[in-house]
Amino acid sequence: MDLGPHAGFIIASYGLCLATVIGLIAWVHIDKANQEKALKELAAQGISRARPDGKDATPS
């Protein structure tokens, strides 16, 4: 299709948005991988996640 005389601007807009969204998705995935790796390492050290009193340790 033909985007007319301002094709460059349109492609640049969509391209930058795509790049930003890909950046966000990559951030979320890399972050997830990092946290899961850390959790695995801690579990390997034998540190349990739950507290002895049964309460969850995460945000209080």
Add this chain to the structure above:
Amino acid sequence: MSSWGVALFNRDLRLSVRIGGSALVGVLFFLAVVTVIPFGVGPDLNLLARIGPAILWIGALLATLLGLDRLFQADREDGTLDLMLMAGRPLELVVLIKCLAHWVATGLPLVVAAPLLGIFLNLDPVAMGAVTLTLLVGTPALTLIGAIGAALTVSLRRGGLLLAVLVIPLAIPVLIFGVSAADAAIHDPVPFLTPFLILTALSLIAAVVGPVAAAMALRFSAD
């Protein structure tokens, strides 16, 4: 205000006067900023007269921000803040009084210095009076809004820069109406009174929102 308020006000004022003459440093910084601008935009007196109010306002904003990071930090570092939290006085009022003392020590000297610096910027007497008047009404708002940033960054070792980043967006309306009112007095597209009254309203709103938010942040910071 009862005696404890007066005692707090006097103490804070005395501290700012005795420690390093913070008023003097603020005014010197103000002078430095105003001196630097003509080097940036060129020595065209007409141009300077036109943007003079804006320069003075931006200088005042920066000078105010510069001194704000110690507003609560000094009290936190030596344990004073803990005692203030349990003194049985309304923390919002404590913040308001501290802001008032801080403004008298650092903001008021800027207002006094503004007419003198106006001479460098080729401002005519009317413009000088207008800028000074808007600064007098508007700088308390800067201090009060800045108090929120100061309270939020009180536990950070180097919070000064972050404070400026957090506070500047909040200070934009004050700047807009301050400069507009001063401009309106010089070449009037609008009457002076409209932006001036809005500026006054902003200061009054800041006198409520600032202490409430800052007090809340200080309570959390003790944890």
Add this chain to the structure above:
Amino acid sequence: MAIWDYANPTRFLRLVQIVLPWLTGLCVLAFAAGLYMSFFVAPDDYQQGDTVRIMYIHVPAAWLSMMCYSIMAVSSLGTLVWKHPLADVSAKCAAPIGAAFTFMALVTGSLWGKPMWGTYWVWDARLTSVLVLLIMYLGLMTLWRTMEDPIKAGKAAAILTLVGALNLPVIKFSVDWWNTLHQPASVIRMDGPTIHPDILWPLLVMAVAFTLLFFVLHLMAMRNEILRRRVRAMRLRAASAAQPGTAAATAQPAE
């Protein structure tokens, strides 16, 4: 209440596990439909030509930049007033996403403005407000990063978010006022009921797609944040377990 059922992070994570695939699928479908419509169905604007197609990402991005801040403001109330345990997680995770959408809105706005108004940037009330919004997002993110303790940081950021929410309308109003003072309205406005249905439908579909994208990213980021706090709690426990109670001389700083 339903929200309180998911106050427990573990239960929340389980919910995310179930909802996320569906939401992602819907989001992809919506984007496919939206992009197809905006490129092949929607007509050229007689005045703006093909550049009108930028609108299909610009307007949803701008809408999300506002919605995201609203979600942060509500989450902040959740932190300060209702003390919901996931509220500050939600607020913290919304900030980078909101900043990204605000950035998109600004960039596409500039790229749209250049062919239309002949300049990348005007100090128009809307653009300026969005720029201030971006600075506020970035400031909030910095505040979160600088504070070590996530709970303290959450409270501080919640206060700032609420003050910002009060301030945004004031900024909009003052910039509007300032703008009319300095340059009388000369900017083309694309709003109101004049939008033709051929343009409106792709726009709505894209808005839905963007909103879905936001929720997908937000849920994923929240899950990561919960995991991060879990890691933090476990590391703290690891540190205190390695230190028998009697020998240590450091553990608790007397701040």
Add this chain to the structure above:
Amino acid sequence: MTELPTNKAPSIIRRSSPLKLIAENLTIDRGGRRVFQDLSFTLESGTALVVTGANGIGKSSLLRTLAGLVSLAGGAMHVEGGEDDRPLAEYAHYFGHQNAVKPALTALENLVFWQSFIASVRIDAFAGAAVPPEEALATLGIGHTAQLPAGYLSAGQTRRLALARLLVTPRPVWLMDEPTSALDTASEAQLLGLMNDHLGSGGMIVTATHTELALSNTRVLHLRAAEPVRTLTEELDA
């Protein structure tokens, strides 16, 4: 027939019950870590509670919690026998590691400020009275420094200046974290004297300390690490 002592009637009605500090199931978290949980105790008027335990066990945190500076994750605390809606923090003086002394102000200015700033507690069950600032400085042996900027004071003198704060405003509960630090033996004896006087006038003291304090009427609260969650394990009368 004698006149009825009408003017005395109100005081009979107002006669309050003795002061009592009650803490129930205190639980606190700091930085996502539980410091202690379900800690309960009551403290009667004229008694001192000595909190002992290893470093980092949460002694300072307990005192800061009682001072209202750390938010509770669970439990409640209040003072019985005073005004109803007043939080514990406003009955208490906190004497922590930091002195809250401004070096730029004179010793007297520091003290006068705290006297007027901190709200005093006047209730029947507590006989403590406000000591004039000059007198408080003299009592602590730093009367000669009254007009000196506090920055010129030695560490021990600054500590005593901080202590003088507790005398100029009467408040029934003293929360003292390592009160003897930076004090020499003579000043320590003086501090003990002041603490005993405070107990004698119906006050209460909660103190965290490593050294033995010869206080008149003490109870001991020993914090011990219960693996891996730290809880209060025993409460003894000394």
